[in-house]
Amino acid sequence: MQTSELETGRKAISTGGAWELRLYVAGQTAKSLAAFANLKRICDEHLTGQYTIEVIDLLKNPTLAKGDQILAIPTLVRRLPNPMRKIIGDLSNTERVLVGLDVRPSEELNHA
Amino acid sequence: MKAKAKRNAEPVSEALEKAAMGIPGLDEITGGGLPKGRPTLICGSAGCGKTVLSMEFLVRGAVEQGEPGVFMAFEETEEDLTKNVASLGFNLRTLTAQKKVVVDYVHIERSEIEETGEYDLEGLFIRLGHAIDSIGAKRVVLDTIEALFVSLPNEAILRAELRRLFRWLKDKGVTAIITAERGQEAFTRHGLEEYVADCVILLDHRINDQISTRRLRVVKYRGSIHGTNEYPFMIGKEGVSVLPITSLGLEHAASELRISSGVPRLDAMLGGKGYYRGSSVLVSGTAGSGKSSLAAAFVDAAARRGERCLYFAFEESQSQILRNMRSIGIDLEPAVRAGLVQFHAARPTLCGLEMHLLEIHDAIRKLKPKVVVIDPVTNLMSTGTGNEVKSMLTRLIDCFKTEQITAFFTSLTSGESAPEQTEVGVSSLMDTWLLARNIEANGERNRGLYVLKSRGMPHSNQIREFVLSSQGIQLLDVYVGGDTLLTGSARLAQESREKAAASQRQQEIARRSRELEREGQAIEAQIATLRAGLEAKAEQFKLEIAQDSRRQTALLEAEMKIGRSRMADSAMGLGGKHKPQRNGV
Numbered sequence: 001m002q003t004s005e006l007e008t009g010r011k012a013i014s015t016g017g018a019w020e021l022r023l024y025v026a027g028q029t030a031k032s033l034a035a036f037a038n039l040k041r042i043c044d045e046h047l048t049g050q051y052t053i054e055v056i057d058l059l060k061n062p063t064l065a066k067g068d069q070i071l072a073i074p075t076l077v078r079r080l081p082n083p084m085r086k087i088i089g090d091l092s093n094t095e096r097v098l099v100g101l102d103v104r105p106s107e108e109l110n111h112a
Numbered sequence: 113m114k115a116k117a118k119r120n121a122e123p124v125s126e127a128l129e130k131a132a133m134g135i136p137g138l139d140e141i142t143g144g145g146l147p148k149g150r151p152t153l154i155c156g157s158a159g160c161g162k163t164v165l166s167m168e169f170l171v172r173g174a175v176e177q178g179e180p181g182v183f184m185a186f187e188e189t190e191e192d193l194t195k196n197v198a199s200l201g202f203n204l205r206t207l208t209a210q211k212k213v214v215v216d217y218v219h220i221e222r223s224e225i226e227e228t229g230e231y232d233l234e235g236l237f238i239r240l241g242h243a244i245d246s247i248g249a250k251r252v253v254l255d256t257i258e259a260l261f262v263s264l265p266n267e268a269i270l271r272a273e274l275r276r277l278f279r280w281l282k283d284k285g286v287t288a289i290i291t292a293e294r295g296q297e298a299f300t301r302h303g304l305e306e307y308v309a310d311c312v313i314l315l316d317h318r319i320n321d322q323i324s325t326r327r328l329r330v331v332k333y334r335g336s337i338h339g340t341n342e343y344p345f346m347i348g349k350e351g352v353s354v355l356p357i358t359s360l361g362l363e364h365a366a367s368e369l370r371i372s373s374g375v376p377r378l379d380a381m382l383g384g385k386g387y388y389r390g391s392s393v394l395v396s397g398t399a400g401s402g403k404s405s406l407a408a409a410f411v412d413a414a415a416r417r418g419e420r421c422l423y424f425a426f427e428e429s430q431s432q433i434l435r436n437m438r439s440i441g442i443d444l445e446p447a448v449r450a451g452l453v454q455f456h457a458a459r460p461t462l463c464g465l466e467m468h469l470l471e472i473h474d475a476i477r478k479l480k481p482k483v484v485v486i487d488p489v490t491n492l493m494s495t496g497t498g499n500e501v502k503s504m505l506t507r508l509i510d511c512f513k514t515e516q517i518t519a520f521f522t523s524l525t526s527g528e529s530a531p532e533q534t535e536v537g538v539s540s541l542m543d544t545w546l547l548a549r550n551i552e553a554n555g556e557r558n559r560g561l562y563v564l565k566s567r568g569m570p571h572s573n574q575i576r577e578f579v580l581s582s583q584g585i586q587l588l589d590v591y592v593g594g595d596t597l598l599t600g601s602a603r604l605a606q607e608s609r610e611k612a613a614a615s616q617r618q619q620e621i622a623r624r625s626r627e628l629e630r631e632g633q634a635i636e637a638q639i640a641t642l643r644a645g646l647e648a649k650a651e652q653f654k655l656e657i658a659q660d661s662r663r664q665t666a667l668l669e670a671e672m673k674i675g676r677s678r679m680a681d682s683a684m685g686l687g688g689k690h691k692p693q694r695n696g697v
Contacts (some may be wrong), residue, residue: 031231031232059238065235065242066239069220071218071220071264072231072232072233072234072235072236072264073231075235083224086224087225087226087227088231089228090228090229090230092229096226096227097228099226100226
């Protein structure tokens with residue numbers, strides 16, 4: 001895991017495309033770092049070139065927690081495509097993240 | 113363990129500081145409020161008033177105590193909440209604008225959440241922390257945090273985080289209320305009492321005989337004395353009001369002023385001046401003994417003095433009362449039109465006792481009456497049970513006394529029970545107790561009235577006959593002769609008997625005086641006759657004397673004539689010779 005400082009703020013990573021993701025963290029905790037790493041890996045594998053990840057540190061912007069109704073940390077929010085989906089946790093279970101993001105084709109999902 | 117915090121007392125280092133709720137009654141039960149800087153758990157089933165109670169705690173804290181507050185809602189949105197509590201007179205929008213209250217709606221849709229791996233609730237902490245810091249909140253409400261158990265799948269994490277949350281709240285030094293649903297066996301469905309152990313308040317909404325009553329109990333209050341009973345409470349137009357008996361400070365000023373009962377003879381029975389202002393008067397009696405009529409007379413008298421009166425009727429409608437009272441010569445209609453007398457007629461079973469009392473409180477607050485009639489108070493009792501009724505009435509009477517309202521209660525006693533017995537023993541709360549009773553004798557039923565007690569004034573111990581006629585209420589002396597008292601027609605018969613006897617006596621006197629007069633006249637006549645006789649005799653006697661003297665004179669002349677004719681030596685030795693001669697005649 002390549003972990004240093006988590007880059008936060010708008011459009012932390014953008015490869016363009018239809019997937020707009022937002023990761024809510026609270027400071028540089030192990031869970032947050034792990035979640036970011038996991039997310040990046042999954043996106044690179046499954047959504048190559050079509051995603052945007054925005055990392056929001058609630059310690060810096062506490063008011064933003066209200067907008068997306070964030071309670072759990074870390075929380076990944078799929079803002080686009082609609083409808084909104086939320087995945088809470090460190091995203092360590094790739095299968096579940098893909099299900100949560102609704103990335104896998106439906107027949108595979110059913111199979112899983 | 114003596115830890116009851118007194119706000120004005122010297123700060124005892126060990127004493128628990130309290131955050132006043134500002135809710136009437138509840139502060140008395142908890143000895144000053146909730147534990148300051150600690151979380152309190154309020155649990156109860158759906159619709160029992162958790163949200164209202166906690167919202168009132170927050171709003172009153174912000175407005176009255178200068179302690180801003182954060183309301184974190186898990187079930188209702190800000191808009192809904194604002195609307196819902198507006199009916200209690202809380203304007204959340206203004207308070208929010210003034211930065212006194214922050215309402216934060218937290219919502220998670222289970223269906224849109226997927227869970228993978230480790231997480232915590234730092235987001236909630238940050239949100240709450242931010243809200244607290246933004247207005248410098250001293251009070252926090254989480255309503256109801258149990259919603260999280262539905263939204264978040266991992267209970268182990270949730271429990272750990274809740275434990276951390278409550279500790280965090282304590283560290284923050286905020287006085288918090290956490291609401292929770294009532295569980296089947298435990299206080300709360302998810303066992304939150306494990307984490308919030310300082311103060312637990314249980315709310316209940318029970319239905320007795322199809323009438324619901326809200327109740328509140330402080331189950332636990334660590335480090336403080338508290339009332340342990342179940343106390344009825346109500347949610348009215350001004351929020352929550354708890355009715356603890358302990359709130360009865362007997363501190364009201366007692367008035368020396370006296371007001372008429374509306375029945376002159378009754379005033380006379382009560383030391384000549386009537387009731388004390390601000391006292392409570394109870395009239396008890398069986399059906400048809402004239403209780404309402406006494407109430408109406410009292411109201412009428414008050415209205416004539418220009419005082420506002422409230423009449424709570426639980427048996428008759430306003431127009432029925434007006435009509436019935438007109439038949440005994442009491443016309444309340446002008447006073448009603450002038451707004452001096454207000455009727456509140458309702459069936460007692462319309463709502464629970466608490467709602468009735470609330471209505472009474474409300475009406476009193478609006479009209480500010482000097483006189484209140486509750487007719488009959490026994491009907492209110494049918495809506496509650498035992499202690500609850502007594503405590504509520506105690507509270508009500510206390511309210512009347514503090515406001516210097518003279519309260520007039522009528523109480524219906526059943527025929528079988530002793531007339532001195534009122535159903536909930538409210539009589540001990542009353543200052544003046546009149547007993548109206550039916551006296552059955554000689555095949556008829558008459559009304560009697562006496563004063564059973566009247567605190568602080570001399571009062572008659574006699575029974576009076578109580579007559580209702582088109583001229584109004586009259587109290588008449590009953591005839592107490594020998595070992596019976598006579599009322600009604602027996603009294604009338606006795607009256608006419610006495611009248612007859614009196615007139616007979618009068619005739620006798622007249623006759624005797626005539627007789628005497630006659631006798632006197634006869635004697636006078638006799639005296640006159642005797643006097644006439646005497647006068648006649650005296651006349652006769654005078655006549656005789658006169659004759660005698662004439663005779664003497666004549667005799668002397670004759671003698672002298674004889675002497676002269678004899679040529680006696682009358683000139684010489686006249687005396688010596690003369691006298692024996694004359695004596696010899």
